[in-house]
Amino acid sequence: MRRAILRIAIASLAMLTCSLVQARPVSYTGGWTLIEVANRASTAGLVHYSPTHNFSVGLRHEWQREDDVKLTAIQPTLLVKRWFGREYQGNFYLTGGLGTATDESPNNLGSDTGTFVGVMADWETRTLFVSYEARFLEQGTLGNHSMHAARFGWAPYAGDTGELHTWLMLEIDRRGHFDDKTSVTPLLRFFKGPALLELGYNLTDPSPLVNFAYRF
Amino acid sequence: MNKILSLLLAAALSTSAFADDDKYEMKHHYGGQMKHADMNHDHGAEHDHGANHEHGSRDHGAMAMNAATITHTDEISAALANGGAPVVVDVLGVVCDFCATAMNKIFSKRDEVAAIYVDLDKKTLSLVITDGSDLSDKQIEKLAKQAGYRIAAIRRDSEAMGG
Numbered sequence: 001m002r003r004a005i006l007r008i009a010i011a012s013l014a015m016l017t018c019s020l021v022q023a024r025p026v027s028y029t030g031g032w033t034l035i036e037v038a039n040r041a042s043t044a045g046l047v048h049y050s051p052t053h054n055f056s057v058g059l060r061h062e063w064q065r066e067d068d069v070k071l072t073a074i075q076p077t078l079l080v081k082r083w084f085g086r087e088y089q090g091n092f093y094l095t096g097g098l099g100t101a102t103d104e105s106p107n108n109l110g111s112d113t114g115t116f117v118g119v120m121a122d123w124e125t126r127t128l129f130v131s132y133e134a135r136f137l138e139q140g141t142l143g144n145h146s147m148h149a150a151r152f153g154w155a156p157y158a159g160d161t162g163e164l165h166t167w168l169m170l171e172i173d174r175r176g177h178f179d180d181k182t183s184v185t186p187l188l189r190f191f192k193g194p195a196l197l198e199l200g201y202n203l204t205d206p207s208p209l210v211n212f213a214y215r216f
Numbered sequence: 217m218n219k220i221l222s223l224l225l226a227a228a229l230s231t232s233a234f235a236d237d238d239k240y241e242m243k244h245h246y247g248g249q250m251k252h253a254d255m256n257h258d259h260g261a262e263h264d265h266g267a268n269h270e271h272g273s274r275d276h277g278a279m280a281m282n283a284a285t286i287t288h289t290d291e292i293s294a295a296l297a298n299g300g301a302p303v304v305v306d307v308l309g310v311v312c313d314f315c316a317t318a319m320n321k322i323f324s325k326r327d328e329v330a331a332i333y334v335d336l337d338k339k340t341l342s343l344v345i346t347d348g349s350d351l352s353d354k355q356i357e358k359l360a361k362q363a364g365y366r367i368a369a370i371r372r373d374s375e376a377m378g379g
Contacts, residue, residue: 024314026364027318027364028317028318028319028321028322028362028363028364029322029362029363029364030321030322030362031318031321052362053361053362053363053364054364079364082309082364083309084308084309084365084366085308085309086306086308086339086368087311088309088311089309089310089311089315124311124312125311126311126312126336158336158337159313159336160335160336160337161313161316161333161334161335161336162313162316165312165313191312191313191314192313193313193316193317194313194314194317196314215314215317215318
């Protein structure tokens with residue numbers, strides 16, 4: 001346990017030496033959210049519950065496909081600050097995770113403690129969106145990874161309540177442990193009611209991006 | 217060291233960029249009902265409803281006024297016809313359907329709320345309070361906070377109807 005706490009502290013310190021971030025990982029008070037993320041690096045699912053409007057805790061399961069490592073972790077997220085305006089909203093989040101990583105590859109390196117910390121920040125109007133996120137993952141013998149991603153989005157029209165909202169987005173990510181360290185992914189975001197779907201394709205490291213979120 | 221300096225610079229810039237928000241947040245010290253005169257924004261300048269138009273089945277009503285009025289949906293019209301009291305809440309930070317979902321979920325749990333509609337175009341929350349019950353400004357503010365948002369003004373009755 002002391003080792004895990006130490007890892008989180010070290011990772012947090014490392015995080016503070018990096019830049020800022022994105023997303024909507026905290027819901028309304030009493031709300032549940034189901035999130036699926038699939039990109040060039042991993043496929044992940046997260047279910048989280050928000051006991052308050054500025055905090056959520058969830059269970060994350062992540063398959064890091066390149067290393068064939070699976071991570072299952074408890075993930076708390078804190079909405080540190082939300083900026084409100086008549087035409088915009090900005091958010092700054094801190095997140096982290098503690099769980100177990102298991103090597104599923106033929107190497108069979110066994111299991112180790114997996115910890116991660118991350119920061120996310122976003123700013124959006126009804127037709128403009130910009131975000132940044134970073135995550136630092138430690139898995140002992142199973143590898144340590146860092147990731148940064150920035151997004152820029154534009155909506156060709158401002159959808160009203162309940163209508164289909166469509167966004168054109170561009171994501172640029174950097175993953176130090178990949179051959180193509182920096183990659184670019186154009187994507188479409190569709191938003192309707194409590195559901196969000198993102199479909200894209202990584203042009204640098206050819207692979208699909210499929211993200212889904214549902215709030216209930 | 218450079219990264220730390222970059223972080224501090226980014227934080228300083230973000231604080232500066234959102235400085236107006238903090239001013240906006242200071243405007244919420246109202247005791248009872250907030251009058252439109254207390255509001256410091258020009259709805260008409262940002263969203264011109266002067267021309268008659270409709271969003272689906274909703275009628276934005278008397279939008280020539282600066283203050284947004286209640287959004288008429290079938291549910292709201294029915295609740296008003298049943299004697300409910302109209303309330304219009306100007307909400308800050310409402311930019312997407314997740315925002316609308318959050319407020320729908322939080323406010324719909326209340327027995328006092330007969331009908332609700334979050335209007336992204338007008339940035340308002342339209343409520344109809346069940347005849348014989350009450351939902352104070354403080355309660356509305358608290359519920360909006362639970363949804364993750366902040367309110368700028370509340371209008372009731374004739375003000376909410378634009379009359």
